[in-house]
Every structure is written in C-alpha cells, then in structure tokens.
Amino acid sequence: MTSDTKLKATSRRAFLKASLAAGGTLAGAGMARAGDPLITEVQPWAQGFGDPVDATPYGLPIRFESDAVRRNVPWLTADPISSINFTPIHALDGTITPQGCAFERHHSGAIELAKPDYRLMINGMVDKPLVFSYEDLERFPRENHVYFLECAANTGMEWAGAQLNGAQFTHGMIHNMEYTGVSLRTLLEEAGYDTSAKWIYVEGADASSNGRSIPMEKALDDVIVAFKANGEALRKEHGYPVRLVVPGWEGNLWIKWLRRIEVTDQPVESREETSKYTDVLADGTARKFTWVMDAKSVVTSPSPQAPITHGPGPLVITGMAWSGHGRITRVDVSKDGGKTWETARLAREGENKALTRFYLDTEWDGSEMLLQSRAIDETGYVQPTKAQLREVRGLNSVYHNNCIQTWWVKPTGEAENVEVS
Amino acid sequence: MTSDTKLKATSRRAFLKASLAAGGTLAGAGMARAGDPLITEVQPWAQGFGDPVDATPYGLPIRFESDAVRRNVPWLTADPISSINFTPIHALDGTITPQGCAFERHHSGAIELAKPDYRLMINGMVDKPLVFSYEDLERFPRENHVYFLECAANTGMEWAGAQLNGAQFTHGMIHNMEYTGVSLRTLLEEAGYDTSAKWIYVEGADASSNGRSIPMEKALDDVIVAFKANGEALRKEHGYPVRLVVPGWEGNLWIKWLRRIEVTDQPVESREETSKYTDVLADGTARKFTWVMDAKSVVTSPSPQAPITHGPGPLVITGMAWSGHGRITRVDVSKDGGKTWETARLAREGENKALTRFYLDTEWDGSEMLLQSRAIDETGYVQPTKAQLREVRGLNSVYHNNCIQTWWVKPTGEAENVEVS
Structure with a gap:
C-alpha cells in the first residue's frame, strides 16, 4: 500500500480522482498485487499445452461459469413440462442473450421437429391457401433484426410483493437476439390475403398449439417468420425450425414450431387470450389484449445474485432497459429508493424494441443503498413505480408488471429484493 | 400443380412476379403441398409432451444441426494444439457468431485460467506499474461494441489457387461478437503512461505468450480489455477470463488470456511479428506490420457446403462483408465471374468494423453461375480481384488475402471453389 498522495499522481481521470478523494482502494489494490506470485512467477498454465482445436466442434461455457445458466423456481413451476425457466x-x-441460456416457456414441452417434416400453412381469408416447406421459406427475401422477447408474466410475482430474491427470477423471462427470417407480410401477400381481413390466428405444431390472435395491422408491420437466432438455427427449445417474432409484443404471441396462420375477420378468443394473458383488474373484470410490453428496466448488478464483493470505492452499477414502443432514450438510477435520481450512461444508442445496456459509474461509500432504475422510451413514457401501477391495476394481476424494482444493498455488499413505500 | 396463369393471380410482389414469369416453382411447390399429410394429419409431436424446462440449464443446438460446427483441415492442421479451426x-x-461455433486459433492450446488466478500487469514506461485482478477490472467503466475478428491467414490458401472447397475453409477464420470490457485507454491512464511512449507490447498467459507490438495511437483509440462476448463470459477457447479486442486489426493481435501490457518506445519485433504475420512479397522481402484487415466479402450460400437444393426460380444469394477501416457501404454480386455486377441489399446499415450481411434476391434460370461478391467500404476502397492482389503481392504470401472469391455453381446446384482468369 502507498499513500493517497502518490496514488493521486498516477491517476488521470475524473472518475478515479473521485475514487481517491473518497479513499478509494482500486489503484491501491492494483499496486498491492505487484509482488503477487500469480504475476511474478511462471504458472502451470504457461508451462504446457492447453486444449487442441479439435477438442470441441461446438463449445460450451467453461466450467467456472456454472452460475450463468437457466434456472426454474420449484414452487412456481410445479409442472416443468408446461412451465418456465429464467x-x-x-x-x-x-x-x-446466447440461445443456450435464454429463458424457455412452453405449454406442452419443447418438441423435436425436423426440417423435412416441417410445414407452414396459410389459410382462411386468402386467394389461395398455401403450404410451405422449410426450404420454400428460404427462397423468400430475408430480414435481420435484434429484438427483445419478454414473457407477459415476467415480474408477475411482484404484484404480491417482493417474493423472489434475484434479478434472474424477478426479471429473467426476457432475452434479446438477432433474428433472421422472412417478413410475414411477404408470405401473406404470396397467399393473397383479403384486404378486408382484420386479424390473423397463429398456432404452433406442439400439443398445446398455443393459438393466438394478432391484428392484421401488426401482422403487416414488423412480424417475422424466423429461422435463425444469433446467426444459427433456432434451438429446439426456442421453436426449431421456425418461430414467429412479434417485436415489442408479449412473448406468448411469438409462436414456436409455427404451423399455421389463418387470416380471419375477428379474433378467435382462444384459451391463451381469454383465461390466460389477460389482466385481471381490481374489480375482478379482465382487460383483454394487452399486447405491447411497456418500457421497463432492472439493475442486474449489484443485485441479490450479484452482490458487491469489494469494499468502498469505484462501483459499476449496470442493468438493462427495453420498450415495446420503440427505443429507450434515457435510464435513471436511484440509490435512495427513488428520492433522488442520476442519469445513467447508455452503452449504445437505444435500438428499436431491443435491449439497451446502461451503466452508472459511481463511487460507493460503503453504506446501504435502495437501488432502483427507471426507463424512459422514445414516446416519453416513464416506467412507473409499483404504487402507481397498483393504483391503476389493483392487486389481482399476474401479467404486464413493468414497475420499478428495488434492491436493498447492505453495507456487506449483499442485496435483497424489497419494496419501498 | 396448377397453371402459371392461376399462380400469377395469387402473387402480389414484383419479386414473385419475376419468379413466375420465369416459370418459378415457389408458389407451385407451396400449393402442391396442400394435401400433404404432414399438415393435414395430426403428427406424433402434437400428441404428447416435449422436453421440460429443466432439461437443459445450458442448451446446445438440436441434433439435426450437426453441420453448423467448427471444423479443421487435417492436412493443414497437422498439430491441432498450435493450430486453427473454422x-x-x-x-x-x-x-x-455464437461463441460455441466461432473459430479458434491458439499457439499452444486453449488454457484453463480461473478468475481468482487471473492477473493483468501494466508496466514499462508508466508512472506506476499496476497489477489488476479480474475484480479490479470490473470496477472500471465498461463499453459494449460488436466487432469482427479475422485471422490474418484467413483465405491464405487462395494465394496458391482454389484449394479448399467450402466457404467454411476459405473464409471461416472470422467471427463477429458483441464485446463488453474496459477501454485500454482507461487502464493506461490509470497507470500513468509516458506520453512520449509510442508502443505497447501485449502478451498472453499461455505458454506461447503470443507477444505482439501495437502502436500507442491504436491502443488509445478503440482497443478494449474484454471479459464478455455476446453477453456472457468469454469461452475458454476465446481467452477466458480476459482478452484484448483490437477492432479491425488482424486477429493475432487480439491476445487471449491477456497477462501483460508493457508500454515501450519501440516495437519488440517478436517472433509473431517477424517470422510470422508479415507479408512476403514477390522479391522475397517481407512487408511488416500489416495490421488493418482490408474490405472483404464472401458468398456463404450458395457455396460448396451449401448447394442449391431446389430447381429454377427464386433464389436467395447471401453472404457477409467487413472492413477493418470502418463501415461497409455497398456489396456487389456477380453471377458471371465479374463481367457484370448487381448491387446487393444490406440487411442493416453497415456498422463500424463489424460484419454486414448482404442478400441478393434473385431468379435462378437453372444454368451455371460464377458467383462472386465485392465489398466497398466507407473509405471508397473496393475489394480487389485475385489477379490484382497477386500483381502487388506476388505468390509468396500467406496472410492478408482479401481477394474476390469465386464459386462455380453448376446446373445441379452443386458449387465448387474455382479461379477465373
């Protein structure tokens, strides 16, 4: 260890100046390690060969990263076949989000459907019903877009209070991938859809079929019949070989193992859009068809599963924000449960209906924090507090909870899911 | 099958009109499948449960996608420990590019280095030599960027003619990922680098160390000390836990298992930048320090490993383009070996030093093609022909071959790597 004065001389940036003024330990820690045998001595991994290039034709994460895996919540997912993970x-x-750790939601399990067995029918109010093979789909012009998919039930347990202790469990029914596929508009035009038709009904090839109605306006806008995610084929659990991508809208509409698209003049009012995926209000009535996922954000680190493991000084607070209405334009972070806010730094300019990463490069004084983040999208919409949302929606809901999340970070660096009044 | 006249009535788009005028079979194929039991009958996968959500905490591709894996070339990679795959x-x-199938190049194998054992030293011409732990690095402000990494030897076998029959083997020493890490400039400022220093020397923790010199100007520009790729930890074979990201520059500089950064006043002229990674010219002299990967492109489908498996009619020609100098602004495609060119459609606006996907939505008449693509970047640079490149560089080179590639697509749909004069 050296004196603060000497430390100051080596530091050029305002960030680090602030750190040192507050007695920061970052550079100090660095220098304390100068005599560390891990850097001064030749280590075992520098004395022999590592794995050859033919070790893993398709690789997996290193064994030390076993924390970065999908998990389910046993009491929440009693039946793992028609359930979720995070x-x-x-x-x-x-x-x-890599496909390998992107959350899954199935209604009757992830089915195995080979490309030669794949068929997609377009029928109903069309000039000519069509049935496409996988290879047929590959002959239409393709698009590429990065979009988030959020399950309508994400953060659903928070309606009843802070129950699940970790960002993975409160906000992990989301992923963000680059999709490649054919515009649904192209296929509807190929079939010659009736321009008076107002809806489509879409269903999957699995036993649940998970049928949903989508307004024709959305179907003709930005929906994609996708066959690749993050450059490679969709994984089995994500709908191989073909799924629907419905940008910004609730995940239940993103039909996996897509089998049929029927052009109709009214919504089907299927099980999945009546008894499920509707918002039960305070008076017991259900508000149907809440498709768009409103602006939302969450701090991912520090958080209950990602505590602070160092002392006071420089701290990177990070999280993600998204909006089904378009781009994220700003994210604010509060350390005091919403009393005061600081504007976070967006890693890149917000993209349309895709995740945005935010950072707050700050100085932790070692005292407790009530960490929150608040997303604002290009429409000017501001992510609401839990109290604001309950005022409108009551306490009966499961779906569409986009409230501000609070983590209580303790002086030990541990964090806990709490509610602030 | 139905008549061309009836087909025409169902088609609304210019693309498909062209298809049908040329006797296209796309919609025809779709309709022929209308009575197909695969769509009219209930299939086995709709009659039972699929996999539960706890089946794969970390998933892998479905078994049918065994073609999308890394491969090496036995005669090229006699020693798989210090070699490459594609x-x-x-x-x-x-x-x-998913990390699991992104190519690997190591000089002494992929080592296993745990985060608690990780150290990064910055020494040489600095106010204060520093040693960082992994956790120290996490306390500095982070950046996120998508960049391509291309090995300098990618397409190297093409100097001697068309030898490897597949885009994976001719152009597969490339990947494109979203990196998260700390700006190298931040760390150099933390150590207080001598502003008169003109170079840094970087090396890895593996036995080869793979030391390389990088001009200070680049080090202070956009180089990142990265710990995540595509959102998750770097894979072992990609340098876990920390690698250098040197945007647009040859992959050999992107030191994996990054161990040390020395600030110097001159290049070290290490093995890896003298006997290797230099361009041997026609007269036998070697041109050193060719860092930037010039604009380049390749058609990935159709190609020898991705033949056309359907008859004449609509065909999607696709490929990728990149430039170490910045954004790709245009890609042209030729079907006749470079005599005539059509401008391809870029899936998204070109991004700085990242892969750009291009498509040519076309009509195949069933006759042979000599397929080529030609990239143009924001500097106005045009990807050269093989002849143009050989004129300047001779035939002795291995590295930095960014020539236009030719696939001979036969009437059967099969494709072959060929040279055109």
Whole structure:
C-alpha cells in the first residue's frame, strides 16, 4: 500500500480522482498485487499445452461459469413440462442473450421437429391457401433484426410483493437476439390475403398449439417468420425450425414450431387470450389484449445474485432497459429508493424494441443503498413505480408488471429484493 | 400443380412476379403441398409432451444441426494444439457468431485460467506499474461494441489457387461478437503512461505468450480489455477470463488470456511479428506490420457446403462483408465471374468494423453461375480481384488475402471453389 498522495499522481481521470478523494482502494489494490506470485512467477498454465482445436466442434461455457445458466423456481413451476425457466441476467452484460441460456416457456414441452417434416400453412381469408416447406421459406427475401422477447408474466410475482430474491427470477423471462427470417407480410401477400381481413390466428405444431390472435395491422408491420437466432438455427427449445417474432409484443404471441396462420375477420378468443394473458383488474373484470410490453428496466448488478464483493470505492452499477414502443432514450438510477435520481450512461444508442445496456459509474461509500432504475422510451413514457401501477391495476394481476424494482444493498455488499413505500 | 396463369393471380410482389414469369416453382411447390399429410394429419409431436424446462440449464443446438460446427483441415492442421479451426459460415445467417461455433486459433492450446488466478500487469514506461485482478477490472467503466475478428491467414490458401472447397475453409477464420470490457485507454491512464511512449507490447498467459507490438495511437483509440462476448463470459477457447479486442486489426493481435501490457518506445519485433504475420512479397522481402484487415466479402450460400437444393426460380444469394477501416457501404454480386455486377441489399446499415450481411434476391434460370461478391467500404476502397492482389503481392504470401472469391455453381446446384482468369 502507498499513500493517497502518490496514488493521486498516477491517476488521470475524473472518475478515479473521485475514487481517491473518497479513499478509494482500486489503484491501491492494483499496486498491492505487484509482488503477487500469480504475476511474478511462471504458472502451470504457461508451462504446457492447453486444449487442441479439435477438442470441441461446438463449445460450451467453461466450467467456472456454472452460475450463468437457466434456472426454474420449484414452487412456481410445479409442472416443468408446461412451465418456465429464467435467463441468468444477473451474470450477463452487453445486450445479446446466447440461445443456450435464454429463458424457455412452453405449454406442452419443447418438441423435436425436423426440417423435412416441417410445414407452414396459410389459410382462411386468402386467394389461395398455401403450404410451405422449410426450404420454400428460404427462397423468400430475408430480414435481420435484434429484438427483445419478454414473457407477459415476467415480474408477475411482484404484484404480491417482493417474493423472489434475484434479478434472474424477478426479471429473467426476457432475452434479446438477432433474428433472421422472412417478413410475414411477404408470405401473406404470396397467399393473397383479403384486404378486408382484420386479424390473423397463429398456432404452433406442439400439443398445446398455443393459438393466438394478432391484428392484421401488426401482422403487416414488423412480424417475422424466423429461422435463425444469433446467426444459427433456432434451438429446439426456442421453436426449431421456425418461430414467429412479434417485436415489442408479449412473448406468448411469438409462436414456436409455427404451423399455421389463418387470416380471419375477428379474433378467435382462444384459451391463451381469454383465461390466460389477460389482466385481471381490481374489480375482478379482465382487460383483454394487452399486447405491447411497456418500457421497463432492472439493475442486474449489484443485485441479490450479484452482490458487491469489494469494499468502498469505484462501483459499476449496470442493468438493462427495453420498450415495446420503440427505443429507450434515457435510464435513471436511484440509490435512495427513488428520492433522488442520476442519469445513467447508455452503452449504445437505444435500438428499436431491443435491449439497451446502461451503466452508472459511481463511487460507493460503503453504506446501504435502495437501488432502483427507471426507463424512459422514445414516446416519453416513464416506467412507473409499483404504487402507481397498483393504483391503476389493483392487486389481482399476474401479467404486464413493468414497475420499478428495488434492491436493498447492505453495507456487506449483499442485496435483497424489497419494496419501498 | 396448377397453371402459371392461376399462380400469377395469387402473387402480389414484383419479386414473385419475376419468379413466375420465369416459370418459378415457389408458389407451385407451396400449393402442391396442400394435401400433404404432414399438415393435414395430426403428427406424433402434437400428441404428447416435449422436453421440460429443466432439461437443459445450458442448451446446445438440436441434433439435426450437426453441420453448423467448427471444423479443421487435417492436412493443414497437422498439430491441432498450435493450430486453427473454422467457423461454419456456410450454415450461419445474420451477423452474430455464437461463441460455441466461432473459430479458434491458439499457439499452444486453449488454457484453463480461473478468475481468482487471473492477473493483468501494466508496466514499462508508466508512472506506476499496476497489477489488476479480474475484480479490479470490473470496477472500471465498461463499453459494449460488436466487432469482427479475422485471422490474418484467413483465405491464405487462395494465394496458391482454389484449394479448399467450402466457404467454411476459405473464409471461416472470422467471427463477429458483441464485446463488453474496459477501454485500454482507461487502464493506461490509470497507470500513468509516458506520453512520449509510442508502443505497447501485449502478451498472453499461455505458454506461447503470443507477444505482439501495437502502436500507442491504436491502443488509445478503440482497443478494449474484454471479459464478455455476446453477453456472457468469454469461452475458454476465446481467452477466458480476459482478452484484448483490437477492432479491425488482424486477429493475432487480439491476445487471449491477456497477462501483460508493457508500454515501450519501440516495437519488440517478436517472433509473431517477424517470422510470422508479415507479408512476403514477390522479391522475397517481407512487408511488416500489416495490421488493418482490408474490405472483404464472401458468398456463404450458395457455396460448396451449401448447394442449391431446389430447381429454377427464386433464389436467395447471401453472404457477409467487413472492413477493418470502418463501415461497409455497398456489396456487389456477380453471377458471371465479374463481367457484370448487381448491387446487393444490406440487411442493416453497415456498422463500424463489424460484419454486414448482404442478400441478393434473385431468379435462378437453372444454368451455371460464377458467383462472386465485392465489398466497398466507407473509405471508397473496393475489394480487389485475385489477379490484382497477386500483381502487388506476388505468390509468396500467406496472410492478408482479401481477394474476390469465386464459386462455380453448376446446373445441379452443386458449387465448387474455382479461379477465373
């Protein structure tokens, strides 16, 4: 260890100046390690060969990263076949979600459907019903877009209070991938859709079929019949070989193992859009068709599964924000439960209906914090507090909870899911 | 099958009109499938449960996608420990490369280095030599960027003619990921680098160390000390836990298992930048320090590993383009070996030093093609022909071959790597 005065001389940036003024330990820690045998001595891994290039034709994460995996919540997912698991967002950074750890939701399990067995029918109010093979789809012009997918039930347990202790469990029913596929508009035009038709009904090839109605206006706008995610084929659990991508809208509409698209003049009012995926209000009535996922954000680190493991000094607070209405334009972070806010830094300019990563490069004084983040999108919409949302929606809901989340970070660096009044 | 006249009535788009005028079979194929039991009958996968959500905490591709894996070339990689494998670019689309199938190049194998054992030293011409732990690095402000990494030897076998029959083997020493990490400039400022220093020397923790010199100007520009790729931790084979990201520059500089950064007043002229990674010219002299990867492109489908498997009619020609000098602004495609060119459609606006996906939505008449693509970047640079490149560089080179590639597509749909004069 050296004196603060000497430390100051080596530091050039305002960030680090602030750190040192507050008695920061970052550079100090660095210098304390100068005599560390891990850097001064030749280590075992520098004395022999590592793995050859033919070790893993398709690689997996290194064994030390076992924390960055999908998890389910046993009491929440009593039946794992028609249930959910959660993306380990506490362990991720950036914006892309690898398919291997992107959350799953199925209604009757992830089916195995080979490309030669794949068929997609377009029928109903069309000039000519069509049935496409996988190879047929590959002959239409393709698009590429990065979009988030959020399950309508994400953060659903928070309606009843802070129950699940971790960002993975409160906010992990989300992923963000680059999709490649054919515009649904192209396929509807190929079939010659009736221009008086107002809806489509879409269903999957699995036993649940998970049928949903989508307004024709959305179908003709930005919906994609996708066959690749993050450059490679969709994984089995994400709908291989073909799924629907419905940008900004609730995940239940993103039909996996897409089998049929019927052009209709009214919504089907299927099980999945009546008894499920509707918002039960305070008076017991249900508000149907809440498709768009409103602006939302969450701090992923520090968080209950990603505690602060160092002392006072420089701290990177990070999280992600998204909006089904378009681009995220600003994210604010509060350390005192919403009393005061600081504007976070967006890693890149917000992208349309895709995750945005935010950072607050700050100085932690070692005292407790009530950490919150608040997203604002290009429409000017501001992510609401839990109290504001309950005022409108009551306490009966499961779906569409986009409230501000609070983590109580203790002086030990540990964090806990709490509510602030 | 139905008549061309009836087909025409169902088609609304110019693309498909062209298809049908040329006797296209796309919609025809779709309709022929209308009575197909695969769509009219209930299939086995709709009659039972699929996999539960706890089946794969970390998932892998479905078994049918065994073509989308890394491969090496036995005669080229006699020693798999200090060698290369290739990204299956023929099977990918979009721009992101999943880490699991992103090519590897090591000089003494992929080592296993745990985060608690990780140290990074900055020494040499600095006010204060520093040693950082992994956790120290996490306390500095982070950046997120998507960049391509291309090995300098990518396409190297093409100097001697068309030898490797597949885009994976001719152009697969490339990948494109979203990196998260700390700006190298931040760390150099933390150590207080001598402003008269003109170079840094960087090395890895593996036995080869793979030391390279990088001009200070680049080090202070956009180099990142990265710990995440595509949102998650770097894979072992990509340098876990920390690698250098040197945007637009040859992959050999992107030191994996990054161990030390020395600030110097001159290049070290290490093995890796003298006997290797220099361009041997026609007269036998070697041109040193060719860092920037010039604009380049390749058609990935159709290609030898991705033949056309359908008859005449609509055909999507696709590929990727990149430039170490910045953004790709245009890609042209030729079907006749470079005599005539059509401008391809870029899936998204070109991004700085990142892969760009291009498509040519075309009509195949069933006759042979000599397929080529030609990239143009924001500096106005145009990807050269093989003849133009050989004129300047001779035939002795291995590295930095960014010539236009030719695939001979036969009437059967099969494709072959050929040279055109």
